[in-house]
Amino acid sequence: MTEPQIIGISPSIEKIRHLIRRVADVNLTVLITGESGVGKELVARALHYYSSRRDKPFVKVNCAALPGELIESELFGYEKGAFTGADRRKPGKFEAAGEGTIFLDEIGEIPLPMQAKLLQVLQDQKFHRVGGNTEVATSARIIAATNRNLEAEIAVGHFREDLYFRINTISILVPPLRDRKEDLTPLIKYFLKTHQALHNNHPPVIPPSLFELFQAYHWPGNVRELENYLKRLAVLGDPSEIEKELRGLVASNAKPNSAPLSTLTRDIFQEIDLTSVVFDHRTKDFPSLREVREQAVLRVEKAIIEHVLEETRWNRREAARLLKISYRTLLYKLKEMNIRPDDS
Ligand SMILES: Nc1ncnc2c1ncn2[C@@H]1O[C@H](COP(=O)(O)OP(=O)(O)OP(=O)(O)O)[C@@H](O)[C@H]1O
Ligand SMILES: [Mg+2]
Structure with a gap:
């Protein structure tokens, strides 16, 4: 090894x-x-x-x-x-x-x-x-x-x-890579060096315009995705195709409709009322920590799922993709949490 x-x-x-x-x-x-x-x-x-x-x-x-x-x-x-x-x-x-x-x-x-x-x-x-x-x-x-x-x-x-x-x-x-963008420069250098060595040609240059796109992109596929772009660059040599592609991705991501969840959830979280998790209990006893946790997780999950479904206009396959769960898991959760189109 x-x-x-x-x-x-x-x-x-x-x-x-x-x-x-x-x-x-x-x-x-x-x-x-x-x-x-x-x-x-x-x-x-x-x-x-x-x-x-x-x-x-x-x-x-x-x-x-x-x-x-x-x-x-x-x-x-x-x-x-x-x-x-x-x-x-x-x-x-x-x-x-x-x-x-x-x-x-x-x-x-x-x-x-x-x-x-x-x-x-x-x-x-x-x-x-x-x-x-x-x-x-x-x-x-x-x-x-x-x-x-x-x-x-x-x-x-x-x-x-x-x-x-x-x-x-x-x-x-x-x-995720989007939360540590200072790693982009050393990673780019590293991948260009390794892949260029494999192809035995000149190191491709990263024009500032492309680097800016790298900085702006939200990298859903993280380091693997970055590595793949640089592999392509090492083979193609010409960054224009990659630039065009990334520009499209960055632009579509900037639209409010498909903004990354990490920014959208901030608002959702403010709307989730967790007080009832503790105070809605039938008995006078304080609920167990386990109950509180389970209820809180469910409450948060439900709010996020409803939000994503609204965002995707109830396109469940797209919602599952955004939530990074399988389609089947999403359907299961919708049933379990009793989420229906009119509810949200
Ligand atoms: N910090 C890093 N430095 C160098 N290479 C990295 C780094 N992080 C990831 N990579 C490279 O990126 C690719 C993806 O990494 P890895 O397979 O470890 O990810 P993973 O989290 O297991 O992904 P998945 O969840 O898709 O299985 C690999 O080629 C790996 O070597
Ligand atoms: Mg893995």
Whole structure:
């Protein structure tokens, strides 16, 4: 494994680099959260690299890419005859990781029954292969990542709270690129250098007009999106096409209709009345912290969903995309929260 380079000069990236060094060798589970493309996997790799497990395997499992019923055999392997087609024993990812690191990417996508099994394994450090009776011990270090808000997922019953507490012993939040634009310059320099080296040509120049667009853009795809633009630039050499494209994106984003949620939510939040979360109780007792939290999360989620639906004129696919949840999850939430077109 080559040393992962976490580029950036923003205080948040400095802090993350520092935290990685401090917790790399601590045998606690780390949960890395952040939007798509912010560098969660890079952080996971760095944690492995700076640990004494460096020369052991780093095994990544993309939990979102696996259908629910396959996750178990993927993680824990199976014995010969466990199911049709299992003509020999196959070790799973935990066995492959050995004393190394297992990186559970998109952990928020694991179905609930599998979450229970995973929790058991994390607690006991033992598991069974599918269709097997022998216990297999594991000493792999576990790192998990998600771009979902697991606390909100817990509130609507999609994620187990006990598993959350178990994996969230150390949490690293990687902020979106739009909140640390001072990282643009060093990232651009870094990507141009690496990709130009790959293509063996002259380093492309970034005209000030393009750099201004980079500064103005809201980067929904974060560092990955930036890297892709620079890859294209390294190949094309000519920035005019990219400039045109970005200008369009920046302009459409500036329209009030599709302003990023981060700016719009400020107004919504002022309208959410959380006092009733505590005071609307039938009993005289003060509600438990858990009840307060669940109610508060629901109240906030509901307000945001209603707002986004209004903004998108009830285009639910577009709303789901903006909220970064699946279409199915949105439909489920609409039903659960009893949100209908006339309500909002
Ligand atoms: N700070 C950084 N310095 C250098 N490269 C970075 C940085 N952040 C991200 N990258 C690069 O950007 C790309 C996306 O990063 P990564 O795959 O780690 O993101 P992610 O958060 O796991 O995304 P997703 O949620 O979509 O899986 C990778 O090529 C990664 O190397
Ligand atoms: Mg990733």
